[in-house]
Amino acid sequence: MLVLTSIVFFASGVIIGSCNLFEFENKIEPVQDFNINNFKLSFSNILRNNLHVLLLLIGGSFFAGVPTFFGLLINGIPLGIIIRLGRVALFLTLPHSILEIPAIITAGAAGFKIPYEIIRYLVGRKEQVLTREDVKEYLTLALISVVLIVIAAWIEANVTLKIAEHFLSK
Template identity: 40%
Template structure:
């Protein structure tokens, strides 16, 4: 068979130019949506270019034209299987009230492991404080105001006047960004088979257990509860949620119970990870505001209110995660992407 390359290129070039023009228009105007006729024409041009590429590769030793067509077909292929237009619109209320708690429940085992890592760390921290209190400073990190005797701090903070808005926004922003960073980190380090996630949770648990034991042993249980419960009742579960996401990644890394490839396993959990870490980030924004504008005000008069607030908040969060969005059929996947071809 003879392919007259010159004639072939001359004949096909108008179609290639037309396809290039459509692709360029999409690049220049990202919001441009094709009409049905334009989409059909695009599909036809893509098939024609694909066919030309096959002909050139099989029947001609022409490299330049093949390269040009490969590039054209690659770009068209990507656009033809565009998945943005076929996504279900994001519905924040539905996501928050139904998808988030359902996703949390679907991966409850990961949450339990995450919680236990944190809790065992807490017990370990309490043990350190009981048996080797001189090591306390090694575990409290940058929180140097916790290094002294709890009763001294309580006396000092209870005698302070209300300080209006002084540095509250800055403090709140620092807390939010630090906690969200730790939560995301707890998730992403799950890539190392969950070992670092468990270690991170355990280490954070040590610090908390150590402080709790220190304050209770010094008779400052009420101060401690009034100080930690309002924000901790949201902040700590959020960090444990980050650990849950990390352990979901770890499970995907191990690939237990499936013969899917790593890329396929990640594809399956991707939207669940985003849901959990997104929910945790929302909780941490709220926790940052509470910690900054409520938790730092101390006085025997407001402890009952703070403790009640924290207790109600913790109960509400637990009920929300356990029961919200239960309608008999759980959404099996939180993915908002449909219609993408599986080419594996």
């Protein structure tokens, strides 16, 4: 249920990005003009950025899931833009996205876990606000998302960027 909720909100962001609702393409240079040498994308920089995203999503659990909702929506938008830009952009993000997207969705599920359990308690569907099992599931989801994001950041820094350098230098 929580994973499905995360998928729906993330997918909503993808749809917003792909529908050009805010005319993103006027603000984005074409992929052909992209110069990989202008960017200092190291494993540590990529990982730090991605961990900030996960912290927002997972930590949203302590703020009724509101930051999690907006975080999923906002993080889906770039994928929608990439889809709109076409196959080249999608191809260049594919290697690390295979793990990054599930990490974001899993972190979103963690971010919804505590509010979900509180709501269940308030409507009388459970006797205790948070059980040991609830906390264990929350921490498991958080840990899975962190492991996935670390691997995705390594792939982005060491595989995706190499592919982009090779492909875009032609």
